[in-house]
Amino acid sequence: MNSAIEYPEGWPVGFTLIHRETVGSTNDDASQLAVGGADDGTVVWADAQTKGRGRRGRTWVSPKGNLYYSIVLRPDKTPSEAAQLSLVAAISMGDALRALLPEKCAVRHKWPNDILVDGAKIAGILLESAGGGRDQPVDWLVLGCGVNIVSNPKDTLYPATHLHAFNESVATIEVLTAFVQRLSHWRDEWVENGVEPIRKAWLERVMGLGEAITVRTATAQTTGRFVDLDSDGALILEAPGGAISRITAGDVFFEGS
Numbered sequence: 001m002n003s004a005i006e007y008p009e010g011w012p013v014g015f016t017l018i019h020r021e022t023v024g025s026t027n028d029d030a031s032q033l034a035v036g037g038a039d040d041g042t043v044v045w046a047d048a049q050t051k052g053r054g055r056r057g058r059t060w061v062s063p064k065g066n067l068y069y070s071i072v073l074r075p076d077k078t079p080s081e082a083a084q085l086s087l088v089a090a091i092s093m094g095d096a097l098r099a100l101l102p103e104k105c106a107v108r109h110k111w112p113n114d115i116l117v118d119g120a121k122i123a124g125i126l127l128e129s130a131g132g133g134r135d136q137p138v139d140w141l142v143l144g145c146g147v148n149i150v151s152n153p154k155d156t157l158y159p160a161t162h163l164h165a166f167n168e169s170v171a172t173i174e175v176l177t178a179f180v181q182r183l184s185h186w187r188d189e190w191v192e193n194g195v196e197p198i199r200k201a202w203l204e205r206v207m208g209l210g211e212a213i214t215v216r217t218a219t220a221q222t223t224g225r226f227v228d229l230d231s232d233g234a235l236i237l238e239a240p241g242g243a244i245s246r247i248t249a250g251d252v253f254f255e256g257s
Helices: 026-035 085-100 172-193 196-205
Strands: 016-023 042-049 067-073 107-110 114-117 120-130 140-147 212-216 221-229 235-238 244-247 251-254
Touching: 016 026, 026 042, 026 067, 026 120, 026 140, 042 172, 067 172, 085 107, 085 114, 085 120, 085 140, 085 172, 085 196, 107 196, 140 172, 172 196, 196 221, 212 235, 221 244
Parallel strands: 016 042
Antiparallel strands: 042 067, 067 140, 107 114, 114 120, 120 140, 212 221, 212 251, 221 235, 235 244
16 A cells, blocks of 8 residues: 655655565565666665565564665666666665764674674665666666664574664665665766765675685685785685685675684
8 A cells, every 4th residue: 555655855856766665575565666677766665575585585574663775777878787777776875874873883884784783683675677788777666665764583593683773763664765865976977977976885885705704605714815806896805715606695704603
């Protein structure tokens, strides 16, 4: 069920907000809208999800009180280029949370698409797209985000936290508005100047750069020093013997975690 929307102060031009009480998945709803011709910048925001999902098919626990939304984007980029929007979204989310949290809070990125506050996960990002090829732009892309506002799941693969543990006065719509504002800024930067400024900004804010980390994939576990991020968003890992590997998917764990 859709709810009437009163756009919040500061909502950027070029983004249309659709509010729904409960959905299966905001990514699924946004994808359906995209197939039907929804404009770039269409935002689907739900109070709760019954089939929320994260990377690699994992369930995203989605009770009321937290923030779940997906945005239809039409970037006119090939699939590999459009995937750079994951970095754009991460930078935008980090900016939004920094503006709403006490200055003492350390807001950092965790490869590939998580946001941490004081070392615990508070938000995640999922990109899904359709169409496109090596030289053909995607038909559309859906950028899905989940942010823990009033609660966080327990017994997770990595420690989790929520926004109200640090600032109880923040409402979900404030976080969404702050994110869309920063997404508008950083996407313009990406379109005008390419991925390099985005990559540099992400590296300045990532956790574990230059340190020993472990990356677990579906089939292996690799330990080495996190030395860089390439323009496609792949993690560059240096093994103890000096060999360099490029990792495109997996879960990062830091020493002691």
